[in-house]
Amino acid sequence: xxxxxxxxxxxxxxxxxxxxxxxxxxxxxxxxxxxxxxxxxxxxxxxxxxxxxxxxxxxxxxxxxxxxxxxxxxxxxxxxxxxxxxxxxxxxxxxxxxxxxxxxxxxxxxxxxxxxxxxxxxxxxxxxxxxxxxxxxxxxxxxxxxxxxxxxxxxxxxxxxxxxxxxxxxxxxxxxxxxxxxxxxxxxxxxxxxxxxxxxxxxxxxxxxxxxxxxxxxxxxxxxxxxxxxxxxxxxxxxxxxxxxxxxxx
Amino acid sequence: xxxxxxxxxxxxxxxxxxxxxxxxxxxxxxxxxxxxxxxxxxxxxxxxxxxxxxxxxxxxxxxxxxxxxxxxxxxxxxxxxxxxxxxxxxxxxxxxxxxxxxxxxxxxxxxxxxxxxxxxxxxxxxxxxxxxxxxxxxxxxxxxxxxxxxxxxxxxxxxxxxxxxxxxxxxxxxxxxxxxxxxxxxxxxxxxxxxxxxxxxxxxxxxxxxxxxxxxxxxxxxxxxxxxxxxxxxxxxxxxxxxxxxxxxxxxxxxxxxxxxxxxxxxxxxxxxxxxxxxxxxxxxxxxxxxxxxxxxxxxxxxxxxxxxxxxxxxxxxxxxxxxxxxxxxxxxxxxxxxxxxxxxxxxxxxxxxxxxxxxxxxxxxxxxxxxxxxxxxxxxxxxxxxxxxxxxxxxxxxxxxxxxxxxx
Numbered sequence: 170x171x172x173x174x175x176x177x178x179x180x181x182x183x184x185x186x187x188x189x190x191x192x193x194x195x196x197x198x199x200x201x202x203x204x205x206x207x208x209x210x211x212x213x214x215x216x217x218x219x220x221x222x223x224x225x226x227x228x229x230x231x232x233x234x235x236x237x238x239x240x241x242x243x244x245x246x247x248x249x250x251x252x253x254x255x256x257x258x259x260x261x262x263x264x265x266x267x268x269x270x271x272x273x274x275x276x277x278x279x280x281x282x283x284x285x286x287x288x289x290x291x292x293x294x295x296x297x298x299x300x301x302x303x304x305x306x307x308x309x310x311x312x313x314x315x316x317x318x319x320x321x322x323x324x325x326x327x328x329x330x331x332x333x334x335x336x337x338x339x340x341x342x343x344x345x346x347x348x349x350x351x352x353x354x355x356x357x358x359x360x361x362x363x364x365x366x367x368x369x370x371x372x373x374x375x376x377x378x379x380x381x382x383x384x385x386x387x388x389x390x391x392x393x394x395x396x397x398x399x400x401x402x403x404x405x406x407x408x409x410x411x412x413x414x415x416x417x418x419x
Numbered sequence: 420x421x422x423x424x425x426x427x428x429x430x431x432x433x434x435x436x437x438x439x440x441x442x443x444x445x446x447x448x449x450x451x452x453x454x455x456x457x458x459x460x461x462x463x464x465x466x467x468x469x470x471x472x473x474x475x476x477x478x479x480x481x482x483x484x485x486x487x488x489x490x491x492x493x494x495x496x497x498x499x500x501x502x503x504x505x506x507x508x509x510x511x512x513x514x515x516x517x518x519x520x521x522x523x524x525x526x527x528x529x530x531x532x533x534x535x536x537x538x539x540x541x542x543x544x545x546x547x548x549x550x551x552x553x554x555x556x557x558x559x560x561x562x563x564x565x566x567x568x569x570x571x572x573x574x575x576x577x578x579x580x581x582x583x584x585x586x587x588x589x590x591x592x593x594x595x596x597x598x599x600x601x602x603x604x605x606x607x608x609x610x611x612x613x614x615x616x617x618x619x620x621x622x623x624x625x626x627x628x629x630x631x632x633x634x635x636x637x638x639x640x641x642x643x644x645x646x647x648x649x650x651x652x653x654x655x656x657x658x659x660x661x662x663x664x665x666x667x668x669x670x671x672x673x674x675x676x677x678x679x680x681x682x683x684x685x686x687x688x689x690x691x692x693x694x695x696x697x698x699x700x701x702x703x704x705x706x707x708x709x710x711x712x713x714x715x716x717x718x719x720x721x722x723x724x725x726x727x728x729x730x731x732x733x734x735x736x737x738x739x740x741x742x743x744x745x746x747x748x749x750x751x752x753x754x755x756x757x758x759x760x761x762x763x764x765x766x767x768x769x770x771x772x773x774x775x776x777x778x779x780x781x782x783x784x785x786x787x788x789x790x791x792x793x794x795x796x797x798x799x800x801x802x803x804x805x806x807x808x809x810x811x812x813x814x815x816x817x818x819x820x821x822x823x824x825x826x827x828x
Contacts, residue, residue, distance in 0.1 A: 266799030
């Protein structure tokens with residue numbers, strides 16, 4: 170029996186600061202499914218995640234977004250988060266004076282409620298960062314782990330992961346992969362999972378650690394290719410994104 | 420009193436006796452002045468409930484003082500209570516201390532000059548009362564000493580002259596609450612405080628001000644720190660005040676003397692606060708840190724800071740941050756550094772603005788509402804990490820801040 174879609178995006182077009190960035194995006198994610206979007210810098214990948222999350226700067230000019238069957242197109246950011254959407258930021262802001270512990274505590278709910286911030290922080294190897302100002306003086310890798318710490322506390326049904334491996338050294342990339350697998354319940358077979366992921370990756374390195382069912386290529390604000398993520402990545406590695414743009418199959 | 424401190428005080432306070440030179444000048448002739456009355460003694464637990472409530476809002480404990488090493492209370496111009504619970508610690512009215520110790524007159528007006536401005540002159544000419552707190556050599560307070568300066572009578576000038584002496588190797592923690600009987604009665608608080616921190620001594624001084632929209636407040640504080648001494652000052656004002664102007668000065672005169680000033684100020688509409696801290700690094704290895712957090716919800720704030728390095732291997736850092744909440748109110752940050760020779764290491768950072776929308780949205784993406792996100796950011800903004808404060812006092816400071824935060828939203 171086919172599952173209902175967790176996320177459904179229909180004919181989505183988006184404008185940012187007066188510029189049209191996304192055009193006619195259609196995308197569906199089922200419960201337990203992980204998808205990955207490849208694409209060159211400036212292609213619109215982050216804009217898509219920010220629009221799904223509901224940031225006011227990203228204005229929808231067309232289309233709609235359904236989450237768990239509900240039209241969330243006009244729902245504000247915090248309401249979407251509380252419905253079960255979470256985002257791992259690529260470049261989160263520093264919030265001086267607000268401790269990592271404060272945000273993790275604010276995120277803790279659902280199945281993670283009984284776990285303390287300390288336990289989760291130990292899992293992501295950030296125990297000593299709990300009492301530091303969030304993102305202040307964090308390295309690239311520490312930011313990624315801090316974002317995943319917050320998402321683990323939030324336990325969203327849909328995790329939007331923006332370049333989770335960028336800036337992470339080789340030593341820590343396996344940990345990042347493991348944390349994403351935990352977040353997306355990869356330990357279970359897909360039919361038992363309830364948590365889904367949409368991952369943005371410029372390099373595709375994350376696929377060495379996290380399996381995804383479907384891959385897309387996004388260029389110039391459009392999805393131009395869909396298929397097996399490993400096949401797509403192989404083509405990109407061999408021929409670059411230029412081949413995707415000129416591909417007759419798109 | 421060194422010339423440079425004196426000159427600055429005169430310049431910033433602006434008003435020598437009888438002169439009127441700043442828009443914030445308080446006309447003392449419009450208020451009643453008194454010659455201080457002889458100290459009396461009452462049990463603080465017998466104070467009227469209304470007065471107790473006001474004092475407690477400024478961090479003073481009255482019913483069960485087991486968590487305090489000593490207590491001093493002055494109502495208007497009369498000390499009404501002084502007591503001490505620990506050997507090696509002295510707490511009494513300044514007039515009593517002058518009777519007891521002949522040498523005390525040698526400390527009078529040494530850290531700050533009586534003719535600094537018309538407010539110090541007023542205190543000097545009215546035989547002012549105040550507290551004398553002293554830790555004998557090597558003595559350390561188990562619990563903080565508390566002092567309350569309470570302005571009860573309408574249209575009165577409260578004159579206060581305090582002296583704190585931490586003898587060699589001692590440790591003294593003081594919490595001071597200054598407040599009024601409430602309402603909207605006008606009044607003026609003039610408070611001169613002189614701190615003498617001897618070799619290897621440590622003093623933490625935490626002051627909570629809780630005034631009314633009609634109170635004029637002119638604290639005049641100066642501190643002298645000797646070799647290896649430490650002075651840690653925490654100042655909090657989160658309630659309305661008509662006009663507050665203070666620019667306490669600390670002089671690190673001994674090698675490795677250290678001073679930290681932390682100030683938290685919130686100015687509601689109608690309040691005007693001109694507040695800063697000054698440090699003079701006069702000895703090798705001396706260090707200063709000045710941190711201020713200012714929020715306006717409609718009032719006007721001038722947040723000053725001044726560090727002067729006069730000796731090689733001295734180090735100072737100044738941090739002024741201001742947050743403008745709402746459509747009115749101003750914050751003017753004036754951080755100043757002066758190095759008089761090579762080998763000083765002075766730095767500052769200052770920022771004034773509103774809460775960044777990006778930060779609010781970041782927290783909203785974690786499920787917090789806009790109001791919750793704003794409150795979290797403001798709470799974080801006011802969360803100054805206070806190093807060196809005993810955990811109990813730290814908790815009390817935090818509680819004082821949190822209890823006033825609700826007025827912000």
